[in-house]
Amino acid sequence: MLQAKRVVLVTRPIGEPKASDFRIEECAVPTPGPGQVLLRTIWLSLDPYMRGRMSDGPSYAAPVPIGGVMEGGTVSEVIASSNPDLVKGDIVLWRAGWQTHALSDGKGLTKIDPGIAPISTAVGVLGMPGMTAYTGLVEIGKPRPGETVVVAAASGAVGSAVGQIAKIKGARAVGIAGGKDKCDYVKRELGFDDCLDHRDPDLASKLKDACWKGIDVYFENVGGAVFEAVFPLLNAFARVPVCGLIAHYNDTEAKPPKWAASMMRAVLTKRLTIRGFIVSDFAARQADFLRDMSGWVGEGRVKYKEFVTEGLDSAPAAFMGLLKGANFGKQLVRVGPDKV
Amino acid sequence: MLQAKRVVLVTRPIGEPKASDFRIEECAVPTPGPGQVLLRTIWLSLDPYMRGRMSDGPSYAAPVPIGGVMEGGTVSEVIASSNPDLVKGDIVLWRAGWQTHALSDGKGLTKIDPGIAPISTAVGVLGMPGMTAYTGLVEIGKPRPGETVVVAAASGAVGSAVGQIAKIKGARAVGIAGGKDKCDYVKRELGFDDCLDHRDPDLASKLKDACWKGIDVYFENVGGAVFEAVFPLLNAFARVPVCGLIAHYNDTEAKPPKWAASMMRAVLTKRLTIRGFIVSDFAARQADFLRDMSGWVGEGRVKYKEFVTEGLDSAPAAFMGLLKGANFGKQLVRVGPDKV
Numbered sequence: 001m002l003q004a005k006r007v008v009l010v011t012r013p014i015g016e017p018k019a020s021d022f023r024i025e026e027c028a029v030p031t032p033g034p035g036q037v038l039l040r041t042i043w044l045s046l047d048p049y050m051r052g053r054m055s056d057g058p059s060y061a062a063p064v065p066i067g068g069v070m071e072g073g074t075v076s077e078v079i080a081s082s083n084p085d086l087v088k089g090d091i092v093l094w095r096a097g098w099q100t101h102a103l104s105d106g107k108g109l110t111k112i113d114p115g116i117a118p119i120s121t122a123v124g125v126l127g128m129p130g131m132t133a134y135t136g137l138v139e140i141g142k143p144r145p146g147e148t149v150v151v152a153a154a155s156g157a158v159g160s161a162v163g164q165i166a167k168i169k170g171a172r173a174v175g176i177a178g179g180k181d182k183c184d185y186v187k188r189e190l191g192f193d194d195c196l197d198h199r200d201p202d203l204a205s206k207l208k209d210a211c212w213k214g215i216d217v218y219f220e221n222v223g224g225a226v227f228e229a230v231f232p233l234l235n236a237f238a239r240v241p242v243c244g245l246i247a248h249y250n251d252t253e254a255k256p257p258k259w260a261a262s263m264m265r266a267v268l269t270k271r272l273t274i275r276g277f278i279v280s281d282f283a284a285r286q287a288d289f290l291r292d293m294s295g296w297v298g299e300g301r302v303k304y305k306e307f308v309t310e311g312l313d314s315a316p317a318a319f320m321g322l323l324k325g326a327n328f329g330k331q332l333v334r335v336g337p338d339k340v
Numbered sequence: 341m342l343q344a345k346r347v348v349l350v351t352r353p354i355g356e357p358k359a360s361d362f363r364i365e366e367c368a369v370p371t372p373g374p375g376q377v378l379l380r381t382i383w384l385s386l387d388p389y390m391r392g393r394m395s396d397g398p399s400y401a402a403p404v405p406i407g408g409v410m411e412g413g414t415v416s417e418v419i420a421s422s423n424p425d426l427v428k429g430d431i432v433l434w435r436a437g438w439q440t441h442a443l444s445d446g447k448g449l450t451k452i453d454p455g456i457a458p459i460s461t462a463v464g465v466l467g468m469p470g471m472t473a474y475t476g477l478v479e480i481g482k483p484r485p486g487e488t489v490v491v492a493a494a495s496g497a498v499g500s501a502v503g504q505i506a507k508i509k510g511a512r513a514v515g516i517a518g519g520k521d522k523c524d525y526v527k528r529e530l531g532f533d534d535c536l537d538h539r540d541p542d543l544a545s546k547l548k549d550a551c552w553k554g555i556d557v558y559f560e561n562v563g564g565a566v567f568e569a570v571f572p573l574l575n576a577f578a579r580v581p582v583c584g585l586i587a588h589y590n591d592t593e594a595k596p597p598k599w600a601a602s603m604m605r606a607v608l609t610k611r612l613t614i615r616g617f618i619v620s621d622f623a624a625r626q627a628d629f630l631r632d633m634s635g636w637v638g639e640g641r642v643k644y645k646e647f648v649t650e651g652l653d654s655a656p657a658a659f660m661g662l663l664k665g666a667n668f669g670k671q672l673v674r675v676g677p678d679k680v
Binding site for chain 2: 273
C-alpha cells in the first residue's frame, strides 16, 4: 500500500515557529469515493500568510485546528478519479495543504494547462502572489508615469512582481531586499531602478537619496523598520496598499495602543490613503490579471524566480526560513515529481 | 478717521495658544485703490485648522508670518468699491482674516445672497465646515443604509453635519461630544441615534454598546482617546476619513516613531481604508454640496447651531476655548453688525 505523508500543526507557535510546532505523519493513501478524485501533490506553495493560520487571534480567516493539516496552495496531479469532470493525469490548482496526497470532490479545483507556462507558476507569478501584487498596485497604488513606487521583499514573489508592474506602468521602482545578491538581482535581472539592503544601517538616508522626489506608492508587505524608513518620505496623496506585515507576524504581544499621533498627523496633512486588502477582495479582477500577467511573462517583461526545497519533510524548516528572508525568490516545496 | 482693528500673531504658541501669542492692533481704515473694494467684517469664522497656521512645522499650508494678521474665513459687507463687479452693500464670503476691515481686489470673493439663508451659514453649514462633512462622508466614508457612522465633536460645525448626513443616507449615527448638554442636543435636536460623553471614564465600553454591530465609518476629526476607543470597534472594510486631529494640535513633541504595529495589523486584517483629506481636495464637488445641503437645511433635515462671541477682541480667547471644546456649536465672532 502506498504511503502518504502530511504535516500537521501540533502547537500554536509563540513568536517564531519551531520544528516542534509541527509533526510529520505517515498514513495510508486514501481511496476516492463516488465523485471524488485522488490528488498527488507536485508543488506546495509556502507563503507568509500561513503564519497567521497558526495563531488563533482575530484575523480574516479561521486558524488551522490543532492536529489539522497545515493549509496551503498546491499544484497536483489527478492520479485516480471517480469524478466525470477530471481524468487521471489532469494537473490542477487547489489548496490541498502540506501533504503528499489529498481527496477532493472536484469543487474549487482549477485545471492548469501545462502548455502555457511551467505549472509551478500557478502558485507564483500567475497565481495568488502575482495577483496580490497586481491588484494591490493597480487598484490601490495606482502608480502614474514618473511616480516613485517602493516595495520591500523585492526579490520575493509579491515584491518582484510589484516593481516590474510599476515599471510597465511607467513609474520608477525602488526595491528593498536582504543582502547584496538579492539587491543585485532586483536591479540587474528585474530592472528596478534601485534596490537597497534593509540590513544597511543607513537605510533611511539611502532610501531618501534613492527616492529624491519622495515616495508616491509604498506597497506594504513587511512593516517594521522598512515602514519607519519609508513613512517620512511619503509624498502628498501617497497610497499605501497593505497586503502583509511579515516583520510583525511573530510579534508575541500587541504593542500598547499608542495610535501614533504623528502617523495620523501625516495621514491628514499629506492626505495619505492607507488601505488594507487581501487578494480575494479583488476576485473580480482575476481575468484581467491573468490576461495581463500571462502576456507580460510571455514577453519577458515580468520575470520570476523560484526557491525550491525538496520533499514535504522540508516544509516546516522552509517556512521558518521564509519568515526570516532565507528564501531568494518564490518559496516552493517540491513534494513530488512532475511525472511518475 | 475711522479706526480699524486687527489681530496679529506675535509668537508661535508652544502647546496651547495663550493670549500673549496675539496682539490686537488699531490702525486706520484703508482706502481702496483702483479696482479695489473696502470690506467691513460682519462674521469671522474660527476653526481648528487655524492652530496649524500658527506653527511653522510641515503642513499643507504656509503658516501665518510673525506679525501677520491671523487668517480666517469671513462674511463681509462691501462699504466702498472701485471695482466694477462689486457695489456698496454687497455681502461677500472671503478670507479677510481676524480684522474689522480689509481691502480686496475682488478676486476670490463670493457674493452671498442674504435671501437664501442667514449670511453666517456661508462660513458654517453651507460653507467650509459643511462641505468638509459632506465630501469626507460621501466621498470617503460612503455610508450605506444600516451601517454605523461615528463622529466626534458631534455638536460642532463639522460633526453635526456628518451625523445628520449619515442619517439622510440611511445609516445609524452615533456621536461623541463633551458633556450632557451637548449630548442631549445631538440626540434630541439633531436626531443622532446615540451620543456619548467623551469625558465618561467608561467611554470605550459604552461606545461598544452603542455600536453593537461595530463601526463602519469613523469620521476622524479629533484623534486621541476617542480614536483609541473607536479603533478596536472598526468592522472589516471600515472607512476612516481623516479631516482633523484637534486632540493633537497642541502636542509639543512628535511621538517617537512607534508606527503602531497593532494598528497596521488591523488595517490589514480588516482591510481598513484610512484616508486623509482637506476640503479643497474636493473642490469639484462644490455645486453638489451646495445643492444638497441647501435643500436639506431648507427642509429642516440638517440643523445647525452657532456659538457667537462678540467683537474682534474676543477672537483669541474664543479660539483658545475652541481647542478645548468650550464652544457649543459653530464658533463665530460677531465682528460687526449686519447693517450700519
